[in-house]
Amino acid sequence: MSDRTININVPVLARVEGEGALDLRIENGSITDLRLRIFEPPRLFEKFLEGRHYSEVPDIVTRICGICPVAYQMSAVYALEQLFNTEVTPWINAMRRVYYCGEWIESHALHIHLLAAPDFLGFENAPAMAKQFPAEVRRGLRLQGLGNQLIKLFGARSVNPIGVKVGGFHKAPDEATVAALVERLRTALPDAKALIEWLATLDFPQREQAFISVSLRHPLEYPINMHDTTLCSSTGHNIAINVFEYYFKESQVPHSTALHCHLEGKPYLVGPLARLNLNHEQLHDEVKQALADTGFTFPSHNPYHNIIARAAEIYYALLEAVRLLEDYQQPTAAAVEVTPKAGTAYGCTEAPRGTLWHRYEIDDHGIISAARLVPPTSQNQARIEADLHSSLQVLGLDNDETTLRQHAEQVIRNYDPCISCATHFLDLTVTRN
Amino acid sequence: MRITNNRPTVAVHKFTSCDGCQLAILNLEEELLTLAELVEIKQFAEAGILDEHAEVDIAFIEGSITTPREMEHIKKIREQSRYLIAMGACATSGGIQALRNMHDGQAWIDEIYASPQHIESLTTSTPLSDHVRIDLELWGCPVSGRQVTAAIRALLFGVLPKTEHDKVCLECKRSQAVCVMVSRGEPCMGPVTNTGCGALCPQFGRGCYACYGPAENPNPNALANRFEGLGMTADEIARNFLFINNSAPVFHTIGQKYSDRHDE
Numbered sequence: 001m002s003d004r005t006i007n008i009n010v011p012v013l014a015r016v017e018g019e020g021a022l023d024l025r026i027e028n029g030s031i032t033d034l035r036l037r038i039f040e041p042p043r044l045f046e047k048f049l050e051g052r053h054y055s056e057v058p059d060i061v062t063r064i065c066g067i068c069p070v071a072y073q074m075s076a077v078y079a080l081e082q083l084f085n086t087e088v089t090p091w092i093n094a095m096r097r098v099y100y101c102g103e104w105i106e107s108h109a110l111h112i113h114l115l116a117a118p119d120f121l122g123f124e125n126a127p128a129m130a131k132q133f134p135a136e137v138r139r140g141l142r143l144q145g146l147g148n149q150l151i152k153l154f155g156a157r158s159v160n161p162i163g164v165k166v167g168g169f170h171k172a173p174d175e176a177t178v179a180a181l182v183e184r185l186r187t188a189l190p191d192a193k194a195l196i197e198w199l200a201t202l203d204f205p206q207r208e209q210a211f212i213s214v215s216l217r218h219p220l221e222y223p224i225n226m227h228d229t230t231l232c233s234s235t236g237h238n239i240a241i242n243v244f245e246y247y248f249k250e251s252q253v254p255h256s257t258a259l260h261c262h263l264e265g266k267p268y269l270v271g272p273l274a275r276l277n278l279n280h281e282q283l284h285d286e287v288k289q290a291l292a293d294t295g296f297t298f299p300s301h302n303p304y305h306n307i308i309a310r311a312a313e314i315y316y317a318l319l320e321a322v323r324l325l326e327d328y329q330q331p332t333a334a335a336v337e338v339t340p341k342a343g344t345a346y347g348c349t350e351a352p353r354g355t356l357w358h359r360y361e362i363d364d365h366g367i368i369s370a371a372r373l374v375p376p377t378s379q380n381q382a383r384i385e386a387d388l389h390s391s392l393q394v395l396g397l398d399n400d401e402t403t404l405r406q407h408a409e410q411v412i413r414n415y416d417p418c419i420s421c422a423t424h425f426l427d428l429t430v431t432r433n
Numbered sequence: 434m435r436i437t438n439n440r441p442t443v444a445v446h447k448f449t450s451c452d453g454c455q456l457a458i459l460n461l462e463e464e465l466l467t468l469a470e471l472v473e474i475k476q477f478a479e480a481g482i483l484d485e486h487a488e489v490d491i492a493f494i495e496g497s498i499t500t501p502r503e504m505e506h507i508k509k510i511r512e513q514s515r516y517l518i519a520m521g522a523c524a525t526s527g528g529i530q531a532l533r534n535m536h537d538g539q540a541w542i543d544e545i546y547a548s549p550q551h552i553e554s555l556t557t558s559t560p561l562s563d564h565v566r567i568d569l570e571l572w573g574c575p576v577s578g579r580q581v582t583a584a585i586r587a588l589l590f591g592v593l594p595k596t597e598h599d600k601v602c603l604e605c606k607r608s609q610a611v612c613v614m615v616s617r618g619e620p621c622m623g624p625v626t627n628t629g630c631g632a633l634c635p636q637f638g639r640g641c642y643a644c645y646g647p648a649e650n651p652n653p654n655a656l657a658n659r660f661e662g663l664g665m666t667a668d669e670i671a672r673n674f675l676f677i678n679n680s681a682p683v684f685h686t687i688g689q690k691y692s693d694r695h696d697e
Contacts, residue, residue: 041449041499041554043530047541052672059642063529063677066453066575106460114459118481125481127469138463145462156633158460159453159575160644163637171637 020417022408024388026397034392035253036385036412049371054080054340054362058164061358064373065418066159067110070103070151071351072373073164075358078226079347080166083362086338091331092168093227094324095154099164100224100349101317102150105143106158107352108272108310111416112199113140116307119410120202136198139191143314146188149181150321168335178328185322192315193290199311200294204304209390211301211383212266213274216350222282222316223275226349232278233263234299242346244357250378260382261374267382270354271415272309273300284319287312303387306414340366351376353416377417384415441490441589444476446510448496448503449530449558453575454521455479455495461578472585488513491588493581497523497530497558504555504564511565516588519561520581522574522677526646529574531558531680535689560680569593572627574644574677580629597629598649601641605632613640618663620673625651625683642676647683657687667694 005027025033045064052060057076062069074096081088113136114126123129130137148158153173155161163170213234216223223229232238239247250259262268277299280288291298296308340362347358354376361370391411392404399407445455459480461468474480475487492514498504511517522528533541538556561567571580587594601623605612613619613635621640623632627648634641647653653674660670674688 041503043449043499043528043558044533044541045530047536048529048532053669056672056676059676060529063451063453063574066451066456069453110459114480127466127474127480127482130466130469134466137466141462141465144460148460156637157575157577157630159456162634162639165639170634170639 020412022388022412024392024404024408029397031389031392031397034385034388036381036388038381046371046373049360049368052368054360054366054368055166057360057368058166059160059162061373062160065375067107067418068103068351068353068356069160070100070155071349071356073161074100074225074349075347075351075356075373076360077164077166077347078349079345079358079360080340080362081338082226082347083343083345083360084166084338084340086167086336088168088336089331092335093225095169095172097224098150098321098324099154101321102147102153102158104147104224104317104352105314106147106151107416108314109140109144109147111352112195112307112310112314113137113144115416116413117199117202119406119413120307139195143188143191143195146184146318149184153177153181165335167338168333170334172330172334175328175330178325182322182325182328185318185325189286189315189318189322192311192318193286196290196308196311196315197294199308200296202307204302206302207304207391207394208301209303209387211303211386212263212268213277213299214263214268214270214379215275215278215355216348217278218282220282222279222320223350226347229348231348231355233268234274234277237263241348241357242344244346244348244374245359248357248374248379250374259378261379262382267386268379269303269383270376270379271306272313272352272354273303273306274354275350276300276309276312283312283316286319287315290315303391303411303414306416310416353377353418354379375418377415380415380417384412384417387411387414440471440473442475442487443472443585444484444487444489444492444510444514445474445478445480446476446485446492446494446496446506447478448494448507448524448561449499450496450521450523450528452479452495454524454573457520457576457578457581458493461582464578464582468582468585471589486513490515491518491585492516493518493520494524494561495520497527497560498564499530499555499558500553501555502553507561507564516568517561517565518569518571518584519567520571521576522572522644522646523558524561525570525572525681526678527558527560527680529677529679532675533558534680535675535685535692558680569596571596572646572678573629577629597627599628600624600648600651601626601628601630601632601635601645604628604630605635605641608632608636610635611638613638614659614663620660620663620665620669622656622673624656625653642673643684644677646678647681651683653683653687657691667691 021037023035058073061072061076118129151158155163216229217232218229230238250261280298342364345360357374359372363369395407474482475484519525534557584594614621619640622643623641626643627645629645671688671691674684
């Protein structure tokens with residue numbers, strides 16, 4: 001061990017969504033300070049949700065995150081409908097699943113190709129990587145585009161989509177449009193399989209770590225939306241959505257505008273790898289086979305396998321969208337009637353980056369009096385810092401600063417942190433205290 | 434002012450925002466790779482390209498100004514950029530987060546933070562034009578990829594792009610959508626809102642909520658009167674104007690008027 005003191009300061013984390021930084025101090029061969037610093041300015045969403053009508057919520061919460069607006073809309077509408085005892089039709093539930101599949105495909109393809117893969121292959125960024133891997137990058141951008149098309153089918157645009165309302169959708173797409181898109185989805189299935197095979201050839205560091213996985217679970221299907229789901233962990237939790245706050249607690253740390261969330265005092269993982277660890281058996285056979293053929297087994301405790309989990313979920317989401325759309329019939333009504341009532345609404349769905357939990361207090365006039373949103377990145381923060389401690393030790397703290405910095409950045413990107421989301425959320429929680 | 438380089442330089446900077454307008458670029462698919470050939474991207478943190486202090490021909494700015502650091506940072510970017518383009522509702526009007534401007538911003542922050550000493554935040558959210566000179570504003574929440582590539586293309590030819598100032602109503606008519614206000618009595622902000630979105634909301638059978646900001650020569654009073662005629666309360670009318678572009682002066686004035694009426 002050396003007795004040198006190293007300060008590594010990454011002032012702006014590139015290839016993540018939002019503004020974050022990393023401070024690392026190594027003294028006499030051990031880490032004395034390690035902080036994933038989030039300085040994204042807060043926007044105070046929880047405050048301006050107050051006083052708004054419940055029907056405005058789907059158009060407000062999309063603005064929290066440009067990259068996962070569908071997730072925010074879905075956690076919100078399921079929460080409100082459950083409070084209002086609104087029974088949506090099987091068609092609405094199925095199409096919401098398709099809509100959400102679009103966001104998984106878009107977000108995962110963007111993360112794999114534009115944010116994460118350059119780390120594995122030694123490029124500074126995706127345009128540079130595209131010069132040497134043009135076919136792979138173009139395939140990735142095509143998949144991302146296809147995800148966006150699915151979102152547009154129900155949302156008119158892929159960022160801040162406008163098609164969702166409490167009770168269903170504003171409009172049901174016509175059959176010809178759906179049939180044309182299903183053809184494109186089918187054509188992309190080999191691309192999704194090839195993506196898994198390509199990623200399997202990357203160099204994966206051996207970084208087995210003990211951690212808790214958390215995700216929704218559904219008795220029959222891979223978890224996406226909230227109906228008939230419970231929140232589960234790899235340590236045996238199986239809880240209802242509305243008791244989340246009894247088990248999951250947050251604390252403020254001075255270096256972050258986002259809170260750290262713990263499950264009964266312990267850091268935990270949410271997101272694609274956690275979902276795959278807890279729900280592998282619910283994947284389509286084609287996806288299981290593709291994973292088996294490339295030698296990956298789940299549960300996995302190597303955080304680098306997050307990128308494989310993302311690719312597996314792209315393949316799953318494509319298959320699922322085809323399954324749900326192939327016999328598509330345009331319904332007479334795209335939404336059901338909603339009668340608001342006062343009370344507390346709880347919602348939880350699986351955003352691309354992991355579990356997204358919402359709570360709203362509604363008054364007699366259907367007006368929001370309080371809101372709390374717990375995004376995945378807040379939940380993963382403590383796990384990311386734990387991973388960094390472990391990974392940098394395994395790598396060897398004697399490495400030069402460039403190596404340590406690059407390694408730390410890659411570790412953080414494995415979690416696909418979305419700092420725009422996380423910061424919001426912070427505000428909410430502190431308000432409650 | 435002309436761009437003389439063969440391959441102009443471009444920067445994308447983020448201020449207080451949701452990252453959605455940057456996605457207008459990252460969602461260009463194949464065109465993204467073409468764009469990376471046409472121009473030299475010097476700064477775009479989300480895409481992994483970092484050179485915050487690079488002098489560039491075109492700087493796209495997403496987000497509003499909400500911290501002391503951002504107030505200083507935008508001035509530096511102005512100095513090092515030939516064309517400065519405000520991209521999206523946050524940059525052009527302060528965004529949805531400008532709702533804090535109408536309340537006691539300091540009280541909000543004090544209420545929210547257990548340890549406010551760790552948080553550096555202004556009590557207001559303001560558009561870039563309150564702080565520096567802007568060469569071009571691209572309105573929208575979010576802007577579309579088409580707006581961004583059209584702007585770059587025009588600047589490559591040495592001209593500022595032509596921006597649309599029609600109202601959403603005109604585009605709605607041209608798309609042959611059914612007017613939701615006439616047919617169903619549903620409130621729609623189309624008569625006072627700038628087009629550019631493609632009149633998406635009326636085509637989906639719902640009212641426009643003004644995410645592209647005020648149109649040229651709007652008549653918000655007439656629209657508010659119409660809303661009253663539909664039976665809407667003062668508070669509901671205020672909320673329609675005080676939404677995504679709540680601090681755009683035209684919307685702010687009328688929204689505040691109805692908001693005050695509610696308080697009486």
